[in-house]
Amino acid sequence: MKSLPRILGLTFLALALTNCSGKLSPEDIASRLEPSIVKLFYRNQPGHGTGFFVSGEEGVCTLLTAAHVVKK
Numbered sequence: 001m002k003s004l005p006r007i008l009g010l011t012f013l014a015l016a017l018t019n020c021s022g023k024l025s026p027e028d029i030a031s032r033l034e035p036s037i038v039k040l041f042y043r044n045q046p047g048h049g050t051g052f053f054v055s056g057e058e059g060v061c062t063l064l065t066a067a068h069v070v071k072k
Helices: 003-023 026-036
Strands: 051-054 062-063
Touching: none
Parallel strands: none
Antiparallel strands: 051 062
16 A cells, blocks of 8 residues: 555646646647547437447447437
């Protein structure tokens, strides 16, 4: 347990440094995120939802979303 304070300290430092890169403009954020935006269609059901890509089988795009997005 002696290493726990070191681990916590390094974790805090790493998290603090990630915020030192400067602020991104809304345009910069949009240009970075736009390639990963998808529109979900499920069995001709009305509505919409959000999701994000997760790693899975090679060569297959897997999108994780909430159950209510695809629920009948």
